[in-house]
Amino acid sequence: MGISSKLLNEGERVLVSMRQHPKALFPAIFALIVLLAVGVAVQVLVDVAAVTLVVWILVALAICWWTLRPVLLWATAVHAVTDRRIITRWGIVTRRGHDIPLRRVSDISIEINLIDRPFGCGTLIITNASTDGNVHLHDIPRVEQTKLLIHNLVNDLPESAPRLDDGA
Template sequence: MAISPKLLNEGEKVVVDTRTHVKALILPIFALVLLLAIGTFGQVKLDQDSDAQHITTLALWVLVAVGIIWFVLRPLIIWATATYTFTDRRLITRTGVIVRRGHDMPLARISDIAYEFGPIDRLLGCGTLLISDASTHGTIKLHDIPRVEETQRTLNLMLQKIHDPAAGHDDGA
């Protein structure tokens, strides 16, 4: 899952590299089960005695296949190709299959990193990372980030070192 080294600047190191939690695939899996159940039920209810019923069954399975492509494979591919990477210098997001979209934000522009998660998120160990920058763009939301609390703590330490370099050093006082 690591980001391509071609996307990193010289001396830049990856600190956190992640994608959306597999929780994002729960609905596509449910859709797959439902579509296959519909196809199977339809095939059992239609008798295969005539050519018209055979064509109807074939049409049903074509519709099920289209549904699987749209409601199962498309979300799976989107999930597999979207990455969120924090380096020691910036946030790098990459999404898309045919049209790749990317967004880079220097860590120095980030003013706050928070998280939120509900009961299901807590149960699954994921949450939404809220990244506020100093611009008028507002807040970037990265949904369903695995181990969101740990990620937020790591990123806050990085931001502290960037915004207050003296805080990372012990003066021995």
């Protein structure tokens, strides 16, 4: 799922479209394994069919909440960098979004922890000049290249264009 062309202004181009690195699904996969292990353990150890049925119903509900929901959120979330702004969209039933015009970006930083390094992903932290403060985009693939792209776009804005961080 990429950014819909309906979201773009006339003449605006998508330079990078991405979703979170699949590493973000590790907790959901771990929850699935633990929940299935609990269900199987109860089925093997308990001879009462009603108890086993109740446990499997609870396991199914827990799988929906701790596995299916995070996977759907991951699948519906998308981040894009255009030549004018940074776009984020996410949500299963209710779609949410955040757009940051490049003119409002005052600082870009990254965080790459020990677990992120082998996967080549990290957190992109964008500080904008409005009252929103920092926007954290977690588990961004190729985070260093994305930071460099945004940095180059912000620095290549025409000087005649007003920027909030320049006091205009």
